[in-house]
Amino acid sequence: MKLPREKYLGLLWGLVVGDCLGSPIQFTGKDAHPHITEMVPCKMFGTPPGYWTDDSSMAFCVAESFARLGRYDRADIARNFVRWIDEGFWSSLPNAFDIGGATALACREISQSGSLENGEESSQGNGSVMRLAPSYLMARALGRPEILHEVSDITHRSRRVRETVDRMAGVLDELFATGSTTAVSLYASRKECNNSGWCVSTVESALWALNSTTSFEDALVAAVNLGGDADSIGAVCGQLAGAKYGLSAIPDRWLAAIKDRDRIDDLFARFLAELSNSV
Numbered sequence: 001m002k003l004p005r006e007k008y009l010g011l012l013w014g015l016v017v018g019d020c021l022g023s024p025i026q027f028t029g030k031d032a033h034p035h036i037t038e039m040v041p042c043k044m045f046g047t048p049p050g051y052w053t054d055d056s057s058m059a060f061c062v063a064e065s066f067a068r069l070g071r072y073d074r075a076d077i078a079r080n081f082v083r084w085i086d087e088g089f090w091s092s093l094p095n096a097f098d099i100g101g102a103t104a105l106a107c108r109e110i111s112q113s114g115s116l117e118n119g120e121e122s123s124q125g126n127g128s129v130m131r132l133a134p135s136y137l138m139a140r141a142l143g144r145p146e147i148l149h150e151v152s153d154i155t156h157r158s159r160r161v162r163e164t165v166d167r168m169a170g171v172l173d174e175l176f177a178t179g180s181t182t183a184v185s186l187y188a189s190r191k192e193c194n195n196s197g198w199c200v201s202t203v204e205s206a207l208w209a210l211n212s213t214t215s216f217e218d219a220l221v222a223a224v225n226l227g228g229d230a231d232s233i234g235a236v237c238g239q240l241a242g243a244k245y246g247l248s249a250i251p252d253r254w255l256a257a258i259k260d261r262d263r264i265d266d267l268f269a270r271f272l273a274e275l276s277n278s279v
């Protein structure tokens with residue numbers, strides 16, 4: 001089956017671009033950082049421009065599993081997460097970094113017991129929404145909506161996280177169906193936006209950035225400059241804006257700055273090819 005590649009690649013690349021753009025000002029106050037419009041080095045991790053963090057690494061782990069196996073395998077995805085933490089699999093550095101607390105605990109549990117459902121209701125970080133794109137595309141293309149919760153539950157077994165994944169997937173459904181969304185952010189202004197790593201505020205802040213701008217570039221600049229968990233707000237906004245505007249709307253200068261662009265292009269091509277074969 002022929003897939004809408006331009007929009008699907010916009011969703012996938014948007015995640016990576018938002019992560020790379022936002023990571024240099026991660027953990028800063030909302031107005032306590034330089035205004036970001038370009039890919040710049042990240043002092044905290046000592047990385048050059050265009051080096052992705054956990055958001056993209058975990059999304060690559062999901063996509064790589066499907067691309068390699070040609071089918072959805074939850075246990076294999078969980079093993080890829082552990083490979084990322086233990087071996088730096090699909091990290092932009094030789095080692096994994098920027099690892100979320102719930103994810104670190106989950107990977108230890110996966111290694112020790114093989115559990116595929118980890119975390120508690122209090123595990124309400126944004127780890128599942130920041131990496132959502134490949135899970136969303138599998139759920140959508142295969143007609144298996146349960147994949148959304150199953151991949152989320154590997155690290156964040158929480159009702160609230162599931163609800164937030166559903167909220168984001170609903171916005172993406174609408175964007176793919178109509179090119180726009182009627183969803184309204186809980187936040188009416190930049191001042192109201194919460195930039196913490198809470199799953200709910202990450203999606204709502206990203207939605208505010210999408211709805212208060214008219215281009216991919218402007219949406220991402222608005223999102224990451226909220227500071228705080230800037231890379232994950234950027235990764236979520238990048239997914240929404242990529243689904244809305246498509247790959248061609250992502251500035252070339254941002255894409256050109258991404259480390260290992262060809263390798264990522266190849267991974268996404270293999271992922272979408274297997275997805276196309278499966279539907």
Ligand SMILES: [Mg+2]
Nearest residue numbers: 053054055098
């Ligand atoms: Mg990150």
